[in-house]
Amino acid sequence: MFTFTPLLGAQSASPASSSLLELDGGVKILIDVGWDSSFAASKLEHITQHVSTLSVILLTHPTLDHLGAYAHCCKNVPQFSRIPVYATIPVINLGRALLEDLYASSKVAASVVPASALGTGSVAGEGDNEGSNILLQAPTVEEIAGYFNAINPLKYSQPHQPIPSPFSPPLGGLTVTAYSAGHTLGGTIWHIQHGLESIVYAADWNQTRENLSPGAAWLSSSTGGAEIIEPLRQPTALICSSRGIEKANPLPRKKRDDTLVTLIRDTISQGGKVLIPADTSARILEIAFILNQVWRENMDGPHAATYKNARIYMASKSTKATMRYLQSMLEWMDESVMRDAEAAMTGKGKDATVHPLDWTHIKQIEKQSHLEKALRRKSPSVILASDSSLEWGYSRQALQALAGDSRNLVIMTDKVTPEEQGPSGLGSQLWNHWQDGTAQSSSHSGAKVVDSSGASIQLRQPDTQPLEGDELLVYNQYLARQRQLHSTQQGDNTMPGDTAGADLIDDQASVSSESSDEDEDAEHQGKALNLSNQMTQSHKRKVGISNEDLGINVLIKGKGVYDYDVRNKRGREKVFPFMAPKHRSDEFGDLIKPEDYLRAEEKDDMDGADAKDDTAQDNALGQKRKWGDVAPAPKGRRDSKPQNKRSKVEKKHEPDDIDAAIARATGENVKENGDGDDDDESDSNEESDYEPEDASSEGPQKVVYSDLSLELHLKIAYVDFSGLFEKRDLQMLIPLIRPRKLILISGDQGETASLAGECRELLSGVSAAEVFSPLIGELVDASVDTNAWSLKLSSRLVKKLVWQNVKGLGIVALTGQLGAEPAPSADDKKEAEDDSARKKLKLIKPETEVKPAADGEAAAAIPVLDLLPQPTITSLSTPAQHSTTHPIHVGDLRIADLRALLRSLGHQAEFRGEGTLLVDGSVVVRKGASGKIEVESAAGGLAVPQYRTAGREGTFWAVRKAVYQGLAVVAGSR
Structure with missing residues (x-):
């Protein structure tokens, strides 16, 4: 028995997706940790309230809709990072690149502190409707890397029994298997097997094969696509998304690609630029693959002059990391791409072909200065920029730069409605202009192109400022309160990914960065004492902490409290709150300080003449020296040459982009001959590569919005590159899958209601089949065991x-x-x-x-x-009756398990098509659509070996015995 609860995205305009499955024994599975472009922490409350009881987390796609809040929850939600997470390798790699780009591009992605969490003394932010504009601390690049390195990678069609979280009950034989979902590289349809429950979770899948991504793995190749593969057939429940099914004029893949290419060619031939907003590392790869192939094929064609003069830019903060990950994920791509890649790697001479992942015509841009130079180019260009919502990333900046030229074109690849983003969203305003505008006749692509000349849109531009005064005090109180709550729940005094006192800001004193280790320890100890002082009884009311929140810490922080009830407590709640001092050590033992072992004359030198020289004082023996500083010359030497060899190297090499250096070494960004506009973009220019970090990025900040007006003169077009299934795909698959329960998620009310009506008609012939369309937070009892009695x-x-x-x-x-x-x-x-x-x-x-029941009582x-x-x-045991009974075989035998068992017994077992196993070349084992096992043998399979030993029978009898070992043979009714 199991229940299902949608936490995000069900019958909602928000594309974010997150669901909760609760199985027998208290096993809870969280599928996806999605977010949307609003980055509101309040939308994650349904997720955070279940964290302490979760067993496993599964991720489906490397998009903002499915894992956008993953790093946020790992950093800010207690115990979330301790839950085992499972995903495919592309989801891990591309999802990491997505979140690195997100937090590097948008400060708002860190999310504001909820006003309810700031307490009674909160300071409302001016211009913020929610009453709070204080930002949380965003996860760093190192923290994001650590979060994604902790995810357990899986391959397709690989059954796996996950490990439960530390606070989860036993999983009871839970098995999860990933299958291809299309839509993105590594996109997953999850098959969850627990006891007698078989659950298929398919969110945002695509049945159509694309240029780079394969299609969903619903149909069996051995039957020519006439049947569903065995594990996904007749599940207990099918959980399916409904987003994107209502398409006005869905185009086939070939027609869609031609429409996109025609729009781009018409624009660049007139000297204009094309902006294509897309996500960071998922659907943008499909568009980049198409354009790179088109440019390669047309360098010698009739439009060669047009394509040679135009450049393609792929702009995001992590585009080079995305391309590096892509080179190692060839096995996850479409079969045609794998064949072309193998031919390119093995072919020689005339048979050699160009590698499909040779991104010769794609210029990768990570720095803002490079993007500005690309936008200033007089030659036409195509810019693929993140993100499709235009709320963050380089697409927003590119639109502002291209809006004033009527020759330019912006192509939207995904529908962005006002209900999803709000009326003030940039993407939703462009979508409204395209819908309400009149199609132009200048396009030969057949797509609707709208001229937005004279239109004006309003932008809400976010900016960040450091906290000051009362805002800083409120923020410190919030951090102190959060640390106390984390201390109670996790057994320590730190927040996830945080060090004690690291974020506390003292607005009255500052500590020098050249202080010694002892001074740094004293600094942290002082902040810890300040924190303890804030948590005393006299300050408790101001901060908003109760005795229940303090837990056992009330013994040292509560005034007049000398006793604490530890009955039925667990962990640190049963032990007196004593924190042992920490000792610094390295591989040789405890750290020592050289200044503690100076001779008397060396101390006199430090206290005497050397102390007068600031430089000598900073670089005195035993004191820290900044990296790259020149060491002082010894006494008695006239030369002033630096003795630090590393400093010479640091002076020789200015700050440079490592990824750009690797790209130059491998020849990824080779210049084309005759393109004179690339001199200002060359990566060899070190000054252009170096960009100083934002000085205001350190410390707590608040977000401040300013309203801008942008006048549009460019053209707007829409080509559907969302890569989602159509309604006819599901109508074809539902009669083949035959689920007992169908649950629809991830769609607005209109899409969900339309699809639910269609599916009810399709499942009308299936007994006990039901269709559910729950709301967010609504629990659905999707168990099939409806007739059960206790005895x-x-x-x-x-x-x-x-x-x-x-x-x-x-x-x-x-x-x-x-x-x-x-x-x-x-x-x-x-x-x-x-x-x-x-x-x-x-x-x-x-x-x-047992008392007899009274009259009228049960x-x-x-x-x-x-x-x-x-x-x-x-x-019942008479011979006549016994002769009519037949044994019953209970269980579901997998052909892969049977193959492994036979090989362990010394037989040769090979697959001959899906669902067919050939043993010793003479016995064939088949598994039909209904799950029935059929064993067929030639004459050689029935023969018994000449030298028969114990346990060695003919192949047919050995296979029959192995089949029976995998099933429970229950005698018939007596």
């Missing part, structure tokens, strides 16, 4: 049971008589009276005494299944 087994019957084990489940055949529980006999009563333990007698008496006693009387057993 007791008598002790006499239990002693005669012979259990058989099938995949961790115990199976037994029962033949008994159901009736009321018998009253205790006289011997039982006397034995109970002689028992000295009265507690045991009290426990036995209510269970053994009997409250649970029925008991007992042995049949002896005459009945004899009559």
